[in-house]
Amino acid sequence: MKNPQLVNKEGFSHPTLPYRHLSYKDFQVYFINLFSINKTLFKTIFTTFILLLLFNFSSYSQIECGVPTNTPNIDYGSIIETRGVFQPNSGPYCINLFFHIVRQNNGLGEFDPNEIDNLVVLLNDSFNPHNIFIAKAGVNFINNSNHFNTTVTYSTQNNSFNTPLFNNSVNNAVNFYLVNSVREIAYPSDIYYNGVAQKVESKNFIVKNEKVLTSTSPHELGHCLNLLHTHQGRGGSSGCEEDIDAENCEDCGDFVCDTPADPTLIPYPKNYFNVDSNCIYIGGGGFNPDVKNIMSYSGDCREHFKPGQGKRIRDALQESSLLQDIIGSDLLYGLATTVGDNIICADEGTIVEIINSEPPYNWSVTPNLTITENNGSSITVVANNYYASETGKIWVSHFGVGQNPIEINVWLGRPQSPESIYGPDIVNSGAIVSYQGGVAQGATSYVWWLPYAVDIVNPIDYFNDNWQMYPNNTRFNSQVFTGYGANNGYVQIMGGQ
Ligand SMILES: [Zn+2]
Numbered sequence: 391m392k393n394p395q396l397v398n399k400e401g402f403s404h405p406t407l408p409y410r411h412l413s414y415k416d417f418q419v420y421f422i423n424l425f426s427i428n429k430t431l432f433k434t435i436f437t438t439f440i441l442l443l444l445f446n447f448s449s450y451s452q453i454e455c456g457v458p459t460n461t462p463n464i465d466y467g468s469i470i471e472t473r474g475v476f477q478p479n480s481g482p483y484c485i486n487l488f489f490h491i492v493r494q495n496n497g498l499g500e501f502d503p504n505e506i507d508n509l510v511v512l513l514n515d516s517f518n519p520h521n522i523f524i525a526k527a528g529v530n531f532i533n534n535s536n537h538f539n540t541t542v543t544y545s546t547q548n549n550s551f552n553t554p555l556f557n558n559s560v561n562n563a564v565n566f567y568l569v570n571s572v573r574e575i576a577y578p579s580d581i582y583y584n585g586v587a588q589k590v591e592s593k594n595f596i597v598k599n600e601k602v603l604t605s606t607s608p609h610e611l612g613h614c615l616n617l618l619h620t621h622q623g624r625g626g627s628s629g630c631e632e633d634i635d636a637e638n639c640e641d642c643g644d645f646v647c648d649t650p651a652d653p654t655l656i657p658y659p660k661n662y663f664n665v666d667s668n669c670i671y672i673g674g675g676g677f678n679p680d681v682k683n684i685m686s687y688s689g690d691c692r693e694h695f696k697p698g699q700g701k702r703i704r705d706a707l708q709e710s711s712l713l714q715d716i717i718g719s720d721l722l723y724g725l726a727t728t729v730g731d732n733i734i735c736a737d738e739g740t741i742v743e744i745i746n747s748e749p750p751y752n753w754s755v756t757p758n759l760t761i762t763e764n765n766g767s768s769i770t771v772v773a774n775n776y777y778a779s780e781t782g783k784i785w786v787s788h789f790g791v792g793q794n795p796i797e798i799n800v801w802l803g804r805p806q807s808p809e810s811i812y813g814p815d816i817v818n819s820g821a822i823v824s825y826q827g828g829v830a831q832g833a834t835s836y837v838w839w840l841p842y843a844v845d846i847v848n849p850i851d852y853f854n855d856n857w858q859m860y861p862n863n864t865r866f867n868s869q870v871f872t873g874y875g876a877n878n879g880y881v882q883i884m885g886g887q
Contacts, residue, residue: 454606454687456542456574456586457613458549460628463645464591464616466705481521483707484718486563487513487611488527492555492570495535498812498826499866501568501599503529504834507732509603516608516684520700522707524611525718527563539571540596542586550589559594562715564614566607567596587613591712605692608684615713616706617699618644620679620686625654634676644685648698652679657689665691732800733832733887734759736776742798743768744786756782758802771800778803779832805832805885808865813881820852821872827865830885836865837886841879 470479487510493500506529513524532555542551551574559565574581585606588594595610622644623629632643632651639647653673657665664673669691671681679686682693695703707713734740744751744767753769755761759782763770771784784798813825827836840857850858855875859868865883 453581454584454689455609455613455619456551456572456581456583457610458544458551458589459618459622461549461590463618463629464706464710465645466616466709467701469709470705479701479704479708481704481707482523483521483704484523484525485517485615485707486527486716486718487524488560488563488565489529490532490555490558490565490567491529492532492534492537492540492567494538495533497531497533499538499570500531501602502864502866503531505603509607512603513608513611516605516695517611517700517703520695520697520703522700522703523718528560530558532558538569539573540567540569541573541575541580542596543575548589550592551586552588553596555596556588556594563593564611564716565594566611567594568599568602569596571598572596585610587611589613590618591616591706591710593712593716604690605684608695609692612685612695612699612703615703616710617646617685617695617702619652620644620646620649620683621652621654624652634678644699646696646698646702648696649680649683649685650678652683652686653677655679655681655686655688655691657687657691665689732798733834734771734773734782734800734802736773736778736803739763739770739772740800741768741770742784742786742800744796752787754785756784758782759784759800773802775803779806781831801832803832805830805834805887808833808836808883808885811881811883817872819872819874819876823870823872825868825870825881825883827868827883829865830883833885833887835886836863837884838863838868839880839882839884840870841877841881843875843877 489506489509491500491503491506506526510524510526517524537555540553540555542553544550545552555567555569556565558567572583572586574583574586583598584601585597586595587610590613592614595614597606597610601607618629619627620643621627623631623642630638630642632639634651636647636650639645643649643651653664653675655665655671655673656663657669658667664671665681665688666672669681669688671677671679680696681688681691684692684695685699686692707717739762751766753761753764755771758774758778758780759771760774761769761771769784773782780802782800782802784800786796786798808830809828811825811827814823817823825838827838830836838859840859842857843855844857844859845851845854846861847858848860850860850871852871854873855877856873857875857877857879858871858873863869870881
C-alpha cells in the first residue's frame with residue numbers, strides 16, 4: 391500500500407466512523423503498482439485499460455424491455471362491440487399502483503423514496519391525456535440483496551416472466567418493483583433489461599432504478615395494461631408485420647391503427663441506430679414511425695401514447711377480469727391528486743392544490759402549520775415556527791367522502807443532518823472510492839465536501855494531486871478520486887433544499 395491517507399468522515403454532527411477495509415481493493419493495488427513503474431507507461435496502460443473496460447461494457451446485452459410478446463392478442467374493443475355496445479368507452483379510470491422499493495440486505499442502495507411522488511406525476515403525465523389516472527396505493531421496502539439485482543426466468547408454461555420477487559405483490563394494484571438491475575437467465579448468455587413486464591396484461595413489472603424516472607416506467611405499465619410494442623411482428627418478435635400503408639392495422643403489428651408501422655427503433659448513439667440525436671427517424675425503408683411513442687424502443691425520445699392506445703387500455707380496464715381489482719374503488723376519491731411544494735417555510739407561504747377531483751373540499755393541518763388563504767381547491771400554508779425542522783401534515787377531503795381524507799406529508803424549515811456516511815476511512819493515493827450518505831430528513835439535495843485541495847470536475851483528471859469528484863453527486867454512490875497529494879482530511883455531507 392503506497393501513500394495511505396486518513397479520512398475522517400462527518401455527517402456534520404456525528405463522530406468519525408471506525409476503520410473499515412477498502413472496497414475495490416484489487417483495483418486500487420493494480421493502479422498503485424502500475425503507477426510505481428513510471429507515469430508515461432502508466433498512462434498508456436491506464437488508457438488501454440479504460441478502453442477495454444468501455445468495450446466490455448458496450449458488449450453487454452442491455453436491452454430496453456423484456457416482455458413475452460407471443461401472448462395471443464385480446465381485442466377487448468371488439469368484444470365490447472360484439473355485445474352491441476358502440477358507445478365510446480371514454481373513462482375516466484383510476485388505477486392503483488403499488489411501489490416496492492428493493493434494497494440490499496443492509497437497507498442501502500435504494501431508489502430515493504422522496505422521488506416516488508415525482509414518479510407518480512411522470513406516469514400521470516403519460517396516462518392522463520387518455521383519461522386514465524394513476525393513484526399511489528402504497529410504498530413497500532424489501533431488504534434483499536438477491537432481489538436488489540433481480541433475476542427473472544421465462545416460463546413457456548404460462549408464457550410469462552417469473553421471479554420470487556413477485557411473491558411480494560398485493561392483489562388490488564399493479565405492482566411496480568424498483569431494483570438495481572434486472573437480468574434474464576438465458577442461453578447462451580444472460581440478458582440485462584431496463585425494464586420487464588411479467589406479460590402483456592399482468593399486474594407486475596420491474597424497472598431498474600437508473601431508468602425509473604424515464605419513459606421506461608410508463609412503457610412497462612403500458613404492457614401490463616394490454617399494450618404491445620409498436621414494432622410488434624418485427625425485430626424478432628412474434629405476430630405479423632403491420633403494412634407500411636396500415637391496411638392490416640387491425641389484425642397485425644400492435645393492433646392499434648393510429649400507431650404507424652415501426653421497423654424497431656434504435657436510438658443514437660448505439661452502433662446501428664435509426665433514430666438520430668434529434669429524435670428524427672433516419673432508417674428509410676419507406677417507414678414513417680412515431681418515434682415519440684412510449685411503446686416504441688426510441689429511448690429518451692418517447693413522450694406519448696396515441697388515442698388508439700388509450701382506448702385499448704380503457705377497453706381492457708372495462709373488460710379484463712384480471713385487471714378489475716386494480717381499478718380504484720372510489721373513483722372520485724382516487725382521482726384526487728395534490729400538487730405543490732412539500733417544503734414549507736415560516737417566512738414564505740406555500741400553495742397546496744388539489745386536482746382531478748370535484749369540490750367542495752375540507753382542509754385541515756397539524757398545529758405547527760397555519761392556513762393563511764383558502765380558495766376551495768387550493769390553500770396557502772406557512773410554518774408557525776421560524777426555526778422549525780420537522781414534519782407536518784395536511785389533510786383534504788370531500789365533504790361527501792370525508793371519512794377518507796388524503797394525507798400530504800410536508801417538511802417544515804431546514805433539513806436535518808444526514809445520519810451517517812458509509813465508505814472507507816483509509817484510502818490509497820490515486821484511488822477511486824465510493825461514499826454514500828444517510829438520509830437527511832427534509833433534504834431535496836445533498837452537498838459533499840472532501841479533503842482539501844479538492845476539484846469538483848467533469849471529467850476527472852486521474853493524474854492530478856487533488857481530491858476530485860463529479861458535480862451534482864447525489865447521496866448515493868458518490869465516486870471520489872483521492873488524488874496523488876496524500877491530503878488527509880474530512881469527507882462530509884450536508885442536506886440542502
Ligand atoms: Zn416493452
